[in-house]
Amino acid sequence: MLEVRHVHAGYGRFAVLRDISFDVAQGKFLGIVGRNGVGKTTLLKTIAGALKPTQGSVRLTGQELVGLDASQSARRGISLVLDRKGIFASLSVKENLLLAQRLGASRKQQWTLDAVLDMFPRLAERLGAPGGGLSGGEQQMLAIARALLTQPSLLLLDEPTEGLAPLIVANLVSLMQKLGQSGLTAIVVDQRLETVLDTCRDVLVMSRGEIAARCTCEELRHDTDLMREHLGI
Numbered sequence: 584m585l586e587v588r589h590v591h592a593g594y595g596r597f598a599v600l601r602d603i604s605f606d607v608a609q610g611k612f613l614g615i616v617g618r619n620g621v622g623k624t625t626l627l628k629t630i631a632g633a634l635k636p637t638q639g640s641v642r643l644t645g646q647e648l649v650g651l652d653a654s655q656s657a658r659r660g661i662s663l664v665l666d667r668k669g670i671f672a673s674l675s676v677k678e679n680l681l682l683a684q685r686l687g688a689s690r691k692q693q694w695t696l697d698a699v700l701d702m703f704p705r706l707a708e709r710l711g712a713p714g715g716g717l718s719g720g721e722q723q724m725l726a727i728a729r730a731l732l733t734q735p736s737l738l739l740l741d742e743p744t745e746g747l748a749p750l751i752v753a754n755l756v757s758l759m760q761k762l763g764q765s766g767l768t769a770i771v772v773d774q775r776l777e778t779v780l781d782t783c784r785d786v787l788v789m790s791r792g793e794i795a796a797r798c799t800c801e802e803l804r805h806d807t808d809l810m811r812e813h814l815g816i
C-alpha cells in the first residue's frame with residue numbers, strides 16, 4: 584500500500600535521510616525505532632508531504648505523492664499525528680471532531696463519529712470540554728480520533744505515548760491494538776520500545792538516517808546486539 588523508494592531528505596543542506604526504502608502492507612502496523620535524532624520524525628514528515636525529499640519516491644496505492652504538499656497528501660489519505668498538533672484549544676472536543684470529519688467528507692467513509700467515540704469512550708464523556716482543558720492522554724486520544732475522522736488510508740503516529748503516565752500509556756496501547764485489528768494501516772514511531780513491540784508486527788530500526796534493519800518485533804525482542812547497538816538497551 585505504501586512504497587517508499589530511495590528517499591533522501593533533509594533540512595536545507597543538512598542531509599538527514601539517506602536512501603530509505605521500505606513498504607507497508609495494507610492493514611498492517613509498522614513500527615519505527617531508533618535513537619533520538621536518527622530521522623524518524625523527518626521520515627514521517629517526508630511521507631506526509633510536510634517535507635519534500637531531495638530524491639526518491641513515495642507511493643500510496645501506486646500513486647506518487649512526491650511533489651504534493653501536506654494538504655494534498657492529506658486528501659490522498661495520509662494523516663500525520665505529530666506532537667498532538669491540530670487540536671483547537673478553545674473549541675470543544677465535539678467541535679474538534681466535527682471539524683476533522685468535515686476534512687474527510689470527500690473521502691470514503693470508514694470512521695463515523697459514533698465508531699470513533701466507541702473506540703475512545705473517554706472522549707465521549709468529555710465532548711463539551713474545551714480541547715485545551717484535556718489531560719495529555721486525552722489530548723493524544725483526541726488527536727488520533729481527529730485523524731481517524733479524516734478517513735485516512737495511512738495513519739502516521741509520532742511518539743504517541745510521549746510524556747504520558749504509565750497507566751495512560753497502557754490504556755493508549757490497548758486502544759492502538761484495537762485499531763490494529765480494525766484493518767487500519769499505520770506507522771508507529773515511539774521512543775518507548777514497548778509501545779512499538781506491543782502494537783506492531785514488523786519494525787524498522789533506524790540509525791543515522793538509514794534503515795539498519797527490518798525484522799519482526801519478536802525478532803527484535805530477542806536480538807540483544809541489535810537492541811544494544813541501535814537502541815542503547
Ligand SMILES: Nc1ncnc2c1ncn2[C@@H]1O[C@H](COP(=O)(O)OP(=O)(O)O)[C@@H](O)[C@H]1O
Pocket residue numbers: 594597599617618619620621622623624625626
Ligand atoms: N526543522 C529542522 N531543521 C533543521 N534540522 C532539523 C529539523 N528537525 C530536525 N532536524 C535535525 O534532523 C535530525 C533528525 O531529527 P528527527 O527526524 O527529529 O529525529 P528523531 O525523530 O529520530 O528523533 C536531527 O539531527 C535534528 O537535529
Ligand SMILES: [Mg+2]
Pocket residue numbers: 623624625741
Ligand atoms: Mg522524533
